[in-house]
Amino acid sequence: MNHFAICAAAALIPAGMATAQTDTMQSFDADVVSNSGISGTVSATQQESGVMVVTIDLTGVPEGTHGVHIHETGDCSADDYSSAGGHLAGDMEHGVNVAGGPHPGDMPNAYVQEDGVLKVTYFNTDLTPDMLADADGAAFIVHAGADDYESQPSGDAGGRLACAVLAEPQA
Numbered sequence: 001m002n003h004f005a006i007c008a009a010a011a012l013i014p015a016g017m018a019t020a021q022t023d024t025m026q027s028f029d030a031d032v033v034s035n036s037g038i039s040g041t042v043s044a045t046q047q048e049s050g051v052m053v054v055t056i057d058l059t060g061v062p063e064g065t066h067g068v069h070i071h072e073t074g075d076c077s078a079d080d081y082s083s084a085g086g087h088l089a090g091d092m093e094h095g096v097n098v099a100g101g102p103h104p105g106d107m108p109n110a111y112v113q114e115d116g117v118l119k120v121t122y123f124n125t126d127l128t129p130d131m132l133a134d135a136d137g138a139a140f141i142v143h144a145g146a147d148d149y150e151s152q153p154s155g156d157a158g159g160r161l162a163c164a165v166l167a168e169p170q171a
Ligand SMILES: [Cu+2]
Pocket: 067, 068, 069, 070, 071, 087, 141, 143, 154, 157
């Protein structure tokens, strides 16, 4: 059942929102930038249900477990991507293992094999288009290590390997 649901959602993305954007359904697409040789794309698309579907399609990712999050500022200009700020937090605590969590920007860890491919679709029921397109925008970040789903404020996931501006800050 899970497999079917994931495939069905992935299939809806190109047909659904690539050309049509309304007040209630919006799509955010971005290319990643990386000083670590990672390339690819990430998108966040609100579906008819209201659920945001986050699709990540990257190559060149080091083998291992990586925290992936939506961060609060749409700015990847710093060399270490610290310019993207902390997690998109929405007054919540970090992590699914914590009372009062998770952040709307929190997502499950990605497990990358030897081939360096990180390709996954996540359903995010807490994220909204308004959070992404707020005054300071939003960015997607891939971390060097795993999110422990409990350390505050960001899961102790290590440095930032790649960044993508999902929505620009509105000056
Ligand atoms: Cu992060």
